[in-house]
Amino acid sequence: MEEAKRNKFPLSKGAALFVAMLASSISHGDLFDSGKVLATGGVSMIDGAGGGGITPWATITGYATKEGINGDLHYTYAPLANYTLHSVGAAVGFWDRFELSYTSSSLTTGSTFDTLGLVFDTVGGLTDSVAGLPISTGIEPFNTTIDMEVIGAKVRVFGEAIYDSDNFIPQVAVGAFYKTNKNDELLTTLGADKTKDWEAYISATKIFFPINTLINITARYTAANQTGLVGFGGPDGSDKEIRPEISLAYLLRKDTVIGVEWAKHGDNLNGQSVEIAGLDLTSLQPTLETLGLSNVAGTLTQNESDWYDAFVAFFPNKNLSITMAYAMLGNITLTPDQHGFYLSLQASF
Amino acid sequence: MKQLFRTIAITFMLCVAASPSFSQTGKTGTYPPIDSDAVEQFGGPEGVRNWVEGLFYYIMLDNRINHVFREFGNIERQIYLNTQLVQLVLGGDVEYQGASMAAAHADLGITLTQFNAVVEAAYNSCERIQLTYEACNQLIAGLAPYKHAIVTR
Numbered sequence: 001m002e003e004a005k006r007n008k009f010p011l012s013k014g015a016a017l018f019v020a021m022l023a024s025s026i027s028h029g030d031l032f033d034s035g036k037v038l039a040t041g042g043v044s045m046i047d048g049a050g051g052g053g054i055t056p057w058a059t060i061t062g063y064a065t066k067e068g069i070n071g072d073l074h075y076t077y078a079p080l081a082n083y084t085l086h087s088v089g090a091a092v093g094f095w096d097r098f099e100l101s102y103t104s105s106s107l108t109t110g111s112t113f114d115t116l117g118l119v120f121d122t123v124g125g126l127t128d129s130v131a132g133l134p135i136s137t138g139i140e141p142f143n144t145t146i147d148m149e150v151i152g153a154k155v156r157v158f159g160e161a162i163y164d165s166d167n168f169i170p171q172v173a174v175g176a177f178y179k180t181n182k183n184d185e186l187l188t189t190l191g192a193d194k195t196k197d198w199e200a201y202i203s204a205t206k207i208f209f210p211i212n213t214l215i216n217i218t219a220r221y222t223a224a225n226q227t228g229l230v231g232f233g234g235p236d237g238s239d240k241e242i243r244p245e246i247s248l249a250y251l252l253r254k255d256t257v258i259g260v261e262w263a264k265h266g267d268n269l270n271g272q273s274v275e276i277a278g279l280d281l282t283s284l285q286p287t288l289e290t291l292g293l294s295n296v297a298g299t300l301t302q303n304e305s306d307w308y309d310a311f312v313a314f315f316p317n318k319n320l321s322i323t324m325a326y327a328m329l330g331n332i333t334l335t336p337d338q339h340g341f342y343l344s345l346q347a348s349f
Numbered sequence: 350m351k352q353l354f355r356t357i358a359i360t361f362m363l364c365v366a367a368s369p370s371f372s373q374t375g376k377t378g379t380y381p382p383i384d385s386d387a388v389e390q391f392g393g394p395e396g397v398r399n400w401v402e403g404l405f406y407y408i409m410l411d412n413r414i415n416h417v418f419r420e421f422g423n424i425e426r427q428i429y430l431n432t433q434l435v436q437l438v439l440g441g442d443v444e445y446q447g448a449s450m451a452a453a454h455a456d457l458g459i460t461l462t463q464f465n466a467v468v469e470a471a472y473n474s475c476e477r478i479q480l481t482y483e484a485c486n487q488l489i490a491g492l493a494p495y496k497h498a499i500v501t502r
């Protein structure tokens with residue numbers, strides 16, 4: 001504390017105070033707690049919050065009860081047909097009340113954007129002369145990667161997901177994400193309104209032990225396109241809307257849970273083509289045809305589908321969970337049928 | 350009219366009185382209800398007794414909680430009373446002769462971590478006596494609401 005007093009900067013003073021508080025809690029007992037029953041901390045959803053695979057739950061991540069804090073590191077790998085998602089991050093649950101999370105996602109895009117990149121390169125000279133400017137679309141001929149950072153916070157408001165088997169009152173939490181997509185140029189090309197935005201959600205989670213079932217219902221208030229990987233909003237702006245999400249899980253064994261999820265997605269960019277320097281690419285259609293690239297035209301209209309997945313989560317112990325899923329994400333921007341396997345690992349400490 | 354009002358008031362008071370204190374007089378009312386053959390799934394009263402013995406075996410192996418039982422408990426009495434209580438919450442036709450959960454645990458300052466440790470022992474005992482996970486969860490559902498009475502810290 002002497003150190004902190006001499007410090008000029010309020011921020012580091014605050015940090016020192018926080019560390020001192022942590023240190024004093026440690027001396028009062030064990031700050032780290034892993035008192036939850038196996039599996040009841042849930043897994044890490046792709047935005048980094050505690051939950052299922054694609055939906056945040058009302059449970060606070062990690063194994064701490066109200067007596068301590070507990071955190072986890074998570075990594076998710078989803079090789080879809082034309083895109084591959086890697087997402088890595090960390091989350092901490094405080095006193096089974098409050099949760100903070102950080103996740104960095106990268107989506108490497110495959111053949112579609114490669115083709116598009118080639119098209120842009122080919123017609124580049126032409127569009128340059130039309131617009132009178134050198135143009136950057138954010139799409140490279142090969143290996144366009146979309147990067148996004150997600151910061152999340154969640155507070156459990158009331159209710160008891162696990163032990164109140166004698167009533168219907170679920171555990172309810174509210175949370176928010178702040179998402180920063182790093183690909184300004186690409187998002188402009190795709191017609192998204194914003195690259196950074198927040199979203200908020202309310203989740204209700206309840207376990208029904210007599211039927212070995214967990215139900216989670218979430219309402220997310222958002223303008224995201226593909227969770228923000230394709231930015232937020234579209235040509236009509238980025239007004240948020242409420243989108244429902246549901247997870248249904250069956251407790252198969254004390255260390256194994258299977259289930260399905262559904263998350264409603266928006267339609268901000270539906271029917272939207274690709275724009276280069278304010279030019280809708282459909283106006284380039286004749287050019288593409290002369291270049292013998294007319295076959296690409298069919299893929300130049302974007303669409304977004306609701307997300308579905310079916311998962312099995314395995315908890316060999318309180319330090320590790322392994323979630324495998326089949327994700328059915330439908331149309332992602334220009335490419336339909338984006339289905340594929342999904343693997344998510346969570347290490348708790 | 351007065352009669353009606355009194356009936357409503359009494360019914361209301363009974364409901365309020367009955368729910369939070371959770372007295373040990375019968376099957377736990379859960380949503381959805383516990384299976385009607387739950388005691389049979391456990392192998393009848395004998396099976397329940399086996400499960401309770403297994404429970405205390407695992408409790409006494411767990412350093413997070415065994416000291417509480419060593420200091421304040423009476424294992425033989427607790428096995429006897431828990432065998433009654435478990436049958437009762439599962440819908441068995443028995444009388445529970447022990448203290449209420451609130452009274453029995455009031456002075457122990459039990460934490461949720463300790464309560465969860467007993468739940469983990471409960472699952473271990475289910476596995477040890479070859480009970481299905483589904484049958485085990487009937488019991489977890491039946492005992493879960495006692496959390497409010499037992500966890501006081």
Ligand code: HEM
Pocket residue numbers: 414417418421422423426427430431434446447448449453454457459463464465467492493495496499
């Ligand atoms: C759902 C969980 C639990 C159930 C069903 C349960 C049940 C019981 C029962 C039936 C008794 C006997 C009451 C009597 O003597 O009349 C008892 C006593 C006792 N329980 Fe529990 N218990 C639970 C959780 C716990 C936990 C988590 C602890 C501590 C970590 C604990 C520690 C004790 C002790 C020390 C006694 C003896 C108290 C005394 O004789 O003064 N119990 N419990």
